Amino acid sequence: MKDDLYIKQTNEQFDAIVVGSGISGGWAAKEFCERGFKTLMIERGRIVEHRKDYIGEGKGPWQFANRTKVDNLLIEEQFKTQKLCYAFNDATKHFFGNDRDLPYSTHKNTGFSWIRANQLGGKSLLWHRQSYRFSEFDFNANKADGVGNDWPIRYNDLAPWYSHVEKHAGISGHADNLSQLPNSDFLPPFEWTGPEKLMQERFAQLHPDRPMIMGRAAHLTKPSELHISQGRVQCQARNECQKGCSFGAYFSTQSSTLPAAAKTGNLHIAPNSVVESLIYDEKTNRVKGVRVIDNDDLTTREYFAKVVFLCASTLGSTQILLNSKSKKFPNGLANSSGTLGHYLMDHNYNAGAKGFVEGFENEYYSGRRPTSPYIPNFQYEPSRYKKEYKRGYALSAWAHRENWQGMSSQDGIGADFKQKMTQAGRWYFGLSAQGEMLPRFENEVALHSTKKDKWGIPQLHINCTWSDNEKFMMDDAAKTAHQMLEKAGLKNVHSYTSYDHRHPGIAIHEVGTARMGRDPKDSVLNGFNQSHDIPNLFVTDGASFCSSAVVNPSLTFMALTVRAVDYAVNELKQKRI
Amino acid sequence: MSLKNESATAELKVSRRQFMYQLSAVLGTGVACQLLDGSGFNHAMAYQAVEHSEKIAGAYLNQDQKLLLRTICDVVLPKTDTPSAAELDVHGFIVHQMQACYTTEQRKNLDDLLSLIDLQTKQSTQKPFVLLTPEQQIKILNNLEQAKLPFKQTDRDTFKSLKQLMVFGYFTTQVGATQALNYQAVPGGFKGSIKHSPTDKAWGSHSYY
Ligand SMILES: Cc1cc2nc3c(=O)[nH]c(=O)nc-3n(C[C@H](O)[C@H](O)[C@H](O)COP(=O)(O)OP(=O)(O)OC[C@H]3O[C@@H](n4cnc5c(N)ncnc54)[C@H](O)[C@@H]3O)c2cc1C
Numbered sequence: 068m069k070d071d072l073y074i075k076q077t078n079e080q081f082d083a084i085v086v087g088s089g090i091s092g093g094w095a096a097k098e099f100c101e102r103g104f105k106t107l108m109i110e111r112g113r114i115v116e117h118r119k120d121y122i123g124e125g126k127g128p129w130q131f132a133n134r135t136k137v138d139n140l141l142i143e144e145q146f147k148t149q150k151l152c153y154a155f156n157d158a159t160k161h162f163f164g165n166d167r168d169l170p171y172s173t174h175k176n177t178g179f180s181w182i183r184a185n186q187l188g189g190k191s192l193l194w195h196r197q198s199y200r201f202s203e204f205d206f207n208a209n210k211a212d213g214v215g216n217d218w219p220i221r222y223n224d225l226a227p228w229y230s231h232v233e234k235h236a237g238i239s240g241h242a243d244n245l246s247q248l249p250n251s252d253f254l255p256p257f258e259w260t261g262p263e264k265l266m267q268e269r270f271a272q273l274h275p276d277r278p279m280i281m282g283r284a285a286h287l288t289k290p291s292e293l294h295i296s297q298g299r300v301q302c303q304a305r306n307e308c309q310k311g312c313s314f315g316a317y318f319s320t321q322s323s324t325l326p327a328a329a330k331t332g333n334l335h336i337a338p339n340s341v342v343e344s345l346i347y348d349e350k351t352n353r354v355k356g357v358r359v360i361d362n363d364d365l366t367t368r369e370y371f372a373k374v375v376f377l378c379a380s381t382l383g384s385t386q387i388l389l390n391s392k393s394k395k396f397p398n399g400l401a402n403s404s405g406t407l408g409h410y411l412m413d414h415n416y417n418a419g420a421k422g423f424v425e426g427f428e429n430e431y432y433s434g435r436r437p438t439s440p441y442i443p444n445f446q447y448e449p450s451r452y453k454k455e456y457k458r459g460y461a462l463s464a465w466a467h468r469e470n471w472q473g474m475s476s477q478d479g480i481g482a483d484f485k486q487k488m489t490q491a492g493r494w495y496f497g498l499s500a501q502g503e504m505l506p507r508f509e510n511e512v513a514l515h516s517t518k519k520d521k522w523g524i525p526q527l528h529i530n531c532t533w534s535d536n537e538k539f540m541m542d543d544a545a546k547t548a549h550q551m552l553e554k555a556g557l558k559n560v561h562s563y564t565s566y567d568h569r570h571p572g573i574a575i576h577e578v579g580t581a582r583m584g585r586d587p588k589d590s591v592l593n594g595f596n597q598s599h600d601i602p603n604l605f606v607t608d609g610a611s612f613c614s615s616a617v618v619n620p621s622l623t624f625m626a627l628t629v630r631a632v633d634y635a636v637n638e639l640k641q642k643r644i
Numbered sequence: 645m646s647l648k649n650e651s652a653t654a655e656l657k658v659s660r661r662q663f664m665y666q667l668s669a670v671l672g673t674g675v676a677c678q679l680l681d682g683s684g685f686n687h688a689m690a691y692q693a694v695e696h697s698e699k700i701a702g703a704y705l706n707q708d709q710k711l712l713l714r715t716i717c718d719v720v721l722p723k724t725d726t727p728s729a730a731e732l733d734v735h736g737f738i739v740h741q742m743q744a745c746y747t748t749e750q751r752k753n754l755d756d757l758l759s760l761i762d763l764q765t766k767q768s769t770q771k772p773f774v775l776l777t778p779e780q781q782i783k784i785l786n787n788l789e790q791a792k793l794p795f796k797q798t799d800r801d802t803f804k805s806l807k808q809l810m811v812f813g814y815f816t817t818q819v820g821a822t823q824a825l826n827y828q829a830v831p832g833g834f835k836g837s838i839k840h841s842p843t844d845k846a847w848g849s850h851s852y853y
Contacts, residue, residue: 128816258836304834431840434831475811
């Protein structure tokens with residue numbers, strides 16, 4: 068990498084500014100740079116260097132102060148919300164946002180668990196790598212049942228761009244040929260365990276409409292020449308990805324998009340630069356650049372470019388727009404429709420069931436597979452909906468043999484008990500629901516009227532709740548999963564719902580709040596993620612979503628982003644923006 | 645070893661070689677080797693086992709309680725072909741972990757439970773727990789685990805939590821994870837189905853909890 072990759076002060080006018088360096092920003096920067104555009108990536112957090120800064124990697128639990136658990140006091144003071152994330156522990160905590168420094172509020176009697184990763188690479192370092200394309204049914208869902216506005220794009224608009232990002236990122240999976248879950252350009256899938264195969268067969272007999280497939284994940288099961296040239300090698304099945312992976316075996320900004328962007332020589336990065344607002348020129352109706360407050364010393368500076376891409380994560384991008392006010396846009400830039408901040412969604416991961424599989428005592432697995440089987444949404448069009456609610460859910464599945472962690476609560480004292488703890492226990496198998504959340508105007512993020520953060524930026528105030536539709540869906544999912552497991556012959560089946568105490572946000576799939584649409588009167592962005600109001604302003608992260616669908620969203624952020632860059636580049640060349 | 649397993653192992657060896665080749669190509673051989681054996685990573689300050697940690701005074705639990713805790717650890721997870729819990733200073737770890745990661749209420753519960761065990765033992769045997777025969781100690785802890793009088797259901801619950809922390813403390817030591825269990829730092833890939841005999845060791849601990 069070039070020495071002048073990182074910059075602080077500059078008067079240069081860049082071709083493109085990309086705000087954010089996570090999954091979306093990494094792609095935007097790579098695409099602009101590879102097309103020969105001088106690009107400035109602006110990131111509010113610190114620099115995280117690939118390999119060098121993965122300080123938790125490669126250590127056993129005995130090498131951490133509290134065997135990888137996080138100190139109570141530290142959680143209490145700095146990570147009260149982040150600790151709710153399953154991946155938060157002593158080996159990963161330095162990649163999570165600090166709740167003390169990054170405060171936000173929620174409306175009375177509501178909650179929203181906002182998980183942040185504010186450093187170079189954003190949440191691309193922490194994500195679970197599950198990667199699925201949206202289907203034609205997903206893009207059609209709002210139109211089909213009348214909830215939310217119609218997506219201005221369809222599957223075919225995005226399909227070639229999915230391929231484009233998949234080849235570079237590397238997605239493992241099997242070509243299952245399902246219309247509700249289109250194939251990606253795949254690397255080989257991960258293997259199945261014996262009990263999983265058995266359950267797959269049983270489900271196929273009992274519920275032909277609910278095939279179970281191997282989860283698709285952004286892991287190099289068999290790296291191509293392209294991946295190796297990025298400095299990435301084969302996945303070793305450690306499943307400790309969130310510590311960072313020096314093998315570059317999973318997709319992250321650091322492993323994949325950043326090296327490609329840097330190689331062009333067109334990339335500059337401004338780290339520790341908190342974008343406070345956009346600089347808008349009312350005369351030309353263009354954004355000219357961004358106002359930045361230094362993350363550390365709170366001094367201010369400005370950066371300029373011909374086009375600005377907001378990729379600061381769903382809520383991060385919307386916060387910047389809301390805080391960019393002008394005479395023409397008193398309620399936030401690009402907000403002539405008044406929909407900015409509204410239609411916040413997440414996924415609803417709040418039901419499941421599990422039970423024991425008999426037999427298979429003489430079978431085990433080797434390695435820690437970083438993905439698991441998956442039953443795609445089987446209620447993907449109105450004719451398949453349940454009576455009580457709209458839309459559907461996927462079921463993520465898993466099978467393990469019990470280990471000492473699960474068995475330590477069993478009765479027993481002495482040598483026999485100790486020996487039991489060292490052996491593989493019974494097989495258990497479970498299903499966890501991943502439900503769609505409807506777009507509702509009331510689910511809103513706004514600027515707090517008085518509270519500010521330490522950079523003087525108004526804090527976000529979130530008002531977001533599960534509606535009856537989400538609750539009925541989870542009740543049904545728990546019941547359905549329970550029945551599926553019992554019918555398939557599992558023992559001791561238990562099911563649960565958890566929406567009463569787990570708030571939106573914790574699926575970490577927040578989308579909406581600056582939605583796309585055909586009509587400038589009821590949407591913020593057009594079908595190319597371009598602001599209806601201001602032609603050289605784009606938002607390509609999850610804020611642009613019209614519906615949440617059921618699948619994990621990040622692959623779609625990638626595809627939308629590269630498609631928007633392609634469009635913007637053309638518009639710039641034609642001098643239309 | 646079955647045929648299936650041999651071919652699985654052979655396959656892993658081939659992929660391991662390929663992997664080394666790839667890794668060396670992108671990083672150079674030296675760094676690649678370091679990464680694979682773990683020595684390329686910097687290590688943090690961790691709880692260090694201390695011999696006879698129960699004799700050291702501290703903010704939580706008095707020395708008698710610590711000795712009692714040490715004894716309980718050894719009764720629950722005794723020395724077999726692998727060290728006992730006390731030999732790995734699991735009792736010292738418990739005292740450390742209770743202070744770092746548990747609530748005041750949880751600390752008090754354990755404190756109370758240890759006092760209760762002490763009191764009940766002295767009442768029924770006229771001796772402290774640590775001086776009883778192993779059989780007597782097992783019997784008392786079994787009664788506790790079964791919530792048999794004089795122990796109550798809440799005592800059983802606290803004991804269960806203690807046992808969970810003890811097992812956690814044991815299998816997250818280096819010895820527990822790599823000798824009592826079969827630790828895979830870099831598994832080299834995922835195999836869905838390998839042969840296993842019920843007496844084989846389970847895979848070692850994950851790398852975080
Ligand atoms: C534990 C975990 C598991 C997940 N699993 C999956 C999964 O399996 N599949 C999936 O699809 N998704 C998953 N996700 C979600 C996924 O990580 C996010 O959807 C994705 O990273 C969002 O990409 P982004 O670029 O929009 O935002 P981010 O990756 O969050 O990056 C945004 C960047 O913008 C920066 N930024 C924000 N505000 C400003 C500002 N004002 N000025 C300058 N910079 C700013 C941030 O610091 C950050 O670096 C998971 C997330 C987590 C945490």
